[in-house]
Every structure is written in C-alpha cells, then in structure tokens.
Amino acid sequence: MCEASIMRVAFVGKGGAGKSAIAGTFARLLARRGQPVLAIDSDPLPGLAFSLGLDRDDAPLPDEAIEDRPEDEEGPRYRLRAGLSAADAVDRYAATAPDGVRFLQFGKIRTDPRTLFRSQITFRQIIKELPEDRWHLVGDLPGGTRQAFTGWGGYAETYLVVVEPMAKSLLSARRLARLALAGDRPVRVLAVANKVSEPGDAELVARRSGLEVVASVPLEPAFADAERSGRAPLDVVPDSGAIGAVSSLVEHLDRQPLRRAPS
Amino acid sequence: MDFSGQMVVADLEAGVGTLTRLGDAGVDLVLIVVEPTPKSVEVGCRAAALVADKQLGRAVVVASRIRNDDDLAMVTKAFPDHQVVAIPDDPAIVAADRNGVAPLDSAPDAPAIQALVRLADELVAPGS
Ligand SMILES: Nc1ncnc2c1ncn2[C@@H]1O[C@H](COP(=O)(O)OP(=O)(O)OP(=O)(O)O)[C@@H](O)[C@H]1O
Ligand SMILES: [Mg+2]
Numbered sequence: 429m430c431e432a433s434i435m436r437v438a439f440v441g442k443g444g445a446g447k448s449a450i451a452g453t454f455a456r457l458l459a460r461r462g463q464p465v466l467a468i469d470s471d472p473l474p475g476l477a478f479s480l481g482l483d484r485d486d487a488p489l490p491d492e493a494i495e496d497r498p499e500d501e502e503g504p505r506y507r508l509r510a511g512l513s514a515a516d517a518v519d520r521y522a523a524t525a526p527d528g529v530r531f532l533q534f535g536k537i538r539t540d541p542r543t544l545f546r547s548q549i550t551f552r553q554i555i556k557e558l559p560e561d562r563w564h565l566v567g568d569l570p571g572g573t574r575q576a577f578t579g580w581g582g583y584a585e586t587y588l589v590v591v592e593p594m595a596k597s598l599l600s601a602r603r604l605a606r607l608a609l610a611g612d613r614p615v616r617v618l619a620v621a622n623k624v625s626e627p628g629d630a631e632l633v634a635r636r637s638g639l640e641v642v643a644s645v646p647l648e649p650a651f652a653d654a655e656r657s658g659r660a661p662l663d664v665v666p667d668s669g670a671i672g673a674v675s676s677l678v679e680h681l682d683r684q685p686l687r688r689a690p691s
Numbered sequence: 692m693d694f695s696g697q698m699v700v701a702d703l704e705a706g707v708g709t710l711t712r713l714g715d716a717g718v719d720l721v722l723i724v725v726e727p728t729p730k731s732v733e734v735g736c737r738a739a740a741l742v743a744d745k746q747l748g749r750a751v752v753v754a755s756r757i758r759n760d761d762d763l764a765m766v767t768k769a770f771p772d773h774q775v776v777a778i779p780d781d782p783a784i785v786a787a788d789r790n791g792v793a794p795l796d797s798a799p800d801a802p803a804i805q806a807l808v809r810l811a812d813e814l815v816a817p818g819s
Contacts, residue, residue: 443705473706474730537707537737571705595791656762658729 435681436565438468438584439620440608442600443571445590446622449651451568452479453662453674458564459527461678466518466563467525468555469533470580471570472544477533479568480525481660488535488547489521506549514557517550526660530563555583572600573607586616586681591637593621593629601637620677623647643677645670698815706734710741720814721750723773727762732769739773753810755803756780778806 435458439447451467459465469476469485477485495509508517522530534551535544556579558565565583581587587608591601601619608617619639621630623646630644648670654661662671703709710721721742725735735752742750752775754766767775781803787794794804 474733478730537734594788596788655726655728655730656765 433682434561434564436583436585437588437681438565438567438569438581438586439588439590440569440581440604441571441590442592442597445571445592445597446645446651447571447590448475448479448568449655449661450588450590450620450622450645450674451566452476452481452660453671454678455480455529455566456525456527456660456662457671457675457678458566459529461682464530464563465528466522466530466532466558466565468565468567468583469531470551470555471568472535472537473570474536476568477523477525477531478655478658479660480529480531481663482523482525482531483658485533486536486538487521487523487533488539488543489517489550491543491546493517493521494546494550504549504553506546508550508553514554515559515562517554518558518563526663552579555580558583573604582613584615586618588642588677589617589619589637589639590622591619591633592623593626593632598633598636601633601639605637605639618642620645642680643673645673707738707741710738710745710747713745713747715745717746718748721748722753723750724753724755725766725769726756727754727758727765732766736769739770751776751814753778776806776810778803778810 437454439451439454441447448471455465455467467476467480474485493509493512494506497503497505497507508514512520518530518532522532525531532551532554534547539547567581567584569581587604589601589604591597605617608615617639619633619637619641621633621641621644624630624644625647630641633639634641646669648661648665648668650665650668651661651670654664657664665671721738723735723738723742725731739750739752742748750773752766752770752773754763754775755778757763757766757777758780763775763777779802781801783798783801784794784803787797790797794801798804
C-alpha cells in the first residue's frame with residue numbers, strides 16, 4: 429500500500445556545525461539499505477567528499493556536458509548539452525563513493541573560475557530537473573543562510589538543521605528555521621543536535637531553536653581524527669555512538685511519511 | 692576624524708569569497724586561520740595564493756587547534772613561505788563558546804589565549 433518513499437533532505441546550519449560529517453554518514457548508511465542515493469554538494473569549500481570517503485572532491489562538470497544557451501532563448505547562460513538529461517548527467521559524471529553513493533558537485537575553489545561558473549550554472553539545472561523517484565537525495569549546503577534558500581536547496585522536502593549546543597549555533601538555527609518555513613514550498617524543518625556532551629543539550633536545542641530534535645549526535649573525539657586524516661567518520665569509528673545516532677536518524681526519517689499530506 | 696593609532700580587525704566569512712571581492716585598497720595584514728586538516732589547509736592555500744596574487748598585504752598563517760608536532764608539521768609543510776603561528780587545541784575555547792562568552796574573559800590564562808595574546812603583542816609591536 430505504501431510506495432517506497434524517497435527521501436529528499438538537505439543539511440543546513442552554521443559553519444562548522446557538522447553538516448558534512450553527518451550528511452556523508454547519512455548518505456552512506458541510507459545506501460547500505462540497498463537503495464540508490466545521490467549526495468549533492470553545493471559548497472564551494474571542501475567538505476562532503478571527504479566525509480563520504482572520497483579522496484578528492486575537485487570534480488567540476490566537464491566541458492563536454494555543457495553548452496552555451498542560444499542567444500534567443502531565456503534562461504541562464506549555460507545549459508546541459510542537448511540530449512543529455514539531468515539523470516544522464518548524474519549517471520555519467522557523478523563520482524561513485526563508498527557504499528555506492530553517487531556524488532554530485534560543481535567544482536571547488538581550486539577550479540579555474542570560468543570552468544567553475546559554467547559548472548555551477550549547469551549543476552543548478554541538474555538538481556532542478558532530477559527525476560522525482562530515482563535517487564534519495566542528501567544535500568550538504570554551505571554554512572549560513574545565503575545559499576540555503578535561494579534555489580540551491582530547492583530539491584529538499586526536509587531541511588535538517590544541524591545545531592551545536594552553543595549560543596551562536598542556536599541563534600543561527602532559529603534564523604534558518606524561520607527562513608525555511610517562510611519559503612513558498614511546503615517543507616519540513618527538523619533539528620539534529622550535534623556534538624552533544626551534556627544531558628540537557630538536546631532539550632536546549634529544542635527549546636532555543638523551536639524545532640523538533642530528531643537526532644542527538646554525541647561529541648565523538650574520533651571525528652577529529654577522521655577529519656585530520658581526511659577520512660570518512662564512518663570508516664574511522666563505525667561503532668561509535670555518533671554513527672549510531674545518525675543511523676537512528678536514517679531509520680526515523682524512513683518511518684515518517686516524508687511528503688506532507690496536501691492540506 | 693583622526694583615526695591614527697586605531698586599528699580595524701575584520702572577521703571574514705569562511706572560505707575565500709570575501710578575499711576575492713576585496714578591492715585593491717589592501718590591508719596591513721591578513722591572518723589565515725587553518726586547522727590541521729586537509730580541507731582546511733586546502734582553503735588556506737587558496738587564500739594565501741589570492742593574497743599574493745592580489746598583493747593584498749602581508750599574510751601570516753595561524754595554525755589553530757594544534758595538538759602535537761605532527762599537526763603543526765602538516766601546516767608548516769603546506770605553507771613553506773609563510774610565518775606559521777601555532778595555537779594549541781584548547782578546551783577552554785570550546786567551553787567559552789558553549790557559554791556564549793569571550794574566551795579572553797572566561798579563560799585569560801588558557802594556553803590558546805596566551806598564545807593569541809603573544810601573537811597580538813608581536814603583531815602590534817613597533818617595527819613589526
Ligand atoms: N559529533 C561530532 N563529534 C565531534 N566532532 C564532530 C562531530 N561532528 C562534526 N565534528 C567535527 O566538527 C568539524 C566540523 O564538521 P563539518 O566539517 O562536518 O561541519 P560543516 O557544518 O560541514 O562545516 P562547514 O560549514 O565548514 O562546511 C569537523 O572537524 C568534524 O570532524
Ligand atoms: Mg561542510
């Protein structure tokens with residue numbers, strides 16, 4: 429009776445809150461359930477690739493995937509080459525991370541500016557035109573509020589705000605939640621408390637952010653070691669409580685009906 | 692107004708966006724703060740290259756959250772042409788963050804704060 433529900437989530441939050449670490453882990457754990465997952469990285473700074481366990485992340489869409497939009501046509505300057513659908517582009521150009529997660533991003537700060545620009549514009553077209561039901565989508569948005577709600581996270585039905593139990597992070601969570609809910613699309617906004625070290629932390633996050641806290645990820649010192657060696661937390665401390673908490677998050681969201689019932 | 696003897700300290704957004712947009716007015720000093728991780732060093736290198744290309748001013752690398760010699764070596768190796776200043780990994784900074792207070796007030800004697808005080812003293816010393 430219930431169709432397999434596709435998750436379309438995007439992780440947002442203040443810089444350094446743990447978006448990439450959690451998104452990368454989440455994507456791989458979801459993929460281990462045997463379903464196709466596309467991890468979407470729209471941060472020009474390095475992040476998600478490492479958290480997934482890829483060793484390089486500077487992979488803009490190649491020139492062959494992109495063409496100039498004809499002068500007389502409305503829209504951005506570049507587009508996917510004629511005949512290449514968004515799904516084709518993912519199949520062909522997205523990297524494959526451990527556990528079979530496909531990984532799409534548009535190039536990093538080291539990419540030369542012209543290539544980066546073409547790649548970014550085309551990347552936006554791809555995420556806009558992705559088929560509804562082909563992959564679970566797990567997005568890692570850059571820190572702060574600028575990108576989250578200007579179209580880059582438009583694929584998401586659920587925003588997961590990663591919040592540290594700290595004044596700055598809590599303030600930023602409130603702001604993000606307000607912005608997400610003010611958009612014109614129906615979305616769900618939930619909180620993930622991260623780097624939790626004291627008993628009242630998750631409650632603090634709930635109270636101060638005004639959001640439902642759906643996961644409480646403990647402070648795990650080995651995540652720092654993973655970071656320093658450029659490895660995925662999931663490969664460094666697979667049995668830690670922090671990974672367990674992300675695993676419960678995957679299950680929790682899987683049990684919840686993701687699409688909001690039309691009201 | 693007379694601004695002599697005054698200083699402007701700006702805390703820029705993460706990444707290199709602001710640096711790329713900074714005009715050619717220049718600044719006296721760019722402090723590039725990096726952690727001993729591949730991601731952070733990568734962004735720091737890009738920032739250092741931009742500062743050099745645009746001739747924005749002198750750049751000093753602040754290696755933060757340093758736990759041991761290996762951590763520091765990772766940063767100094769990535770920035771052979773820069774002065775690298777080590778700031779130790781210090782729980783007092785995390786605690787201050789949690790409590791929403793300035794670490795300089797809550798933990799003036801913590802090792803990281805002491806290192807920052809030394810850095811500031813050195814940077815504003817006449818002739819530096
Ligand atoms: N539960 C945790 N316990 C301990 N350390 C953590 C935890 N989650 C994340 N970290 C560490 O916090 C730092 C920031 O994490 P991460 O890079 O995932 O954050 P981010 O929100 O993606 O940051 P940015 O905004 O810079 O992209 C990393 O060093 C990471 O290893
Ligand atoms: Mg990140």
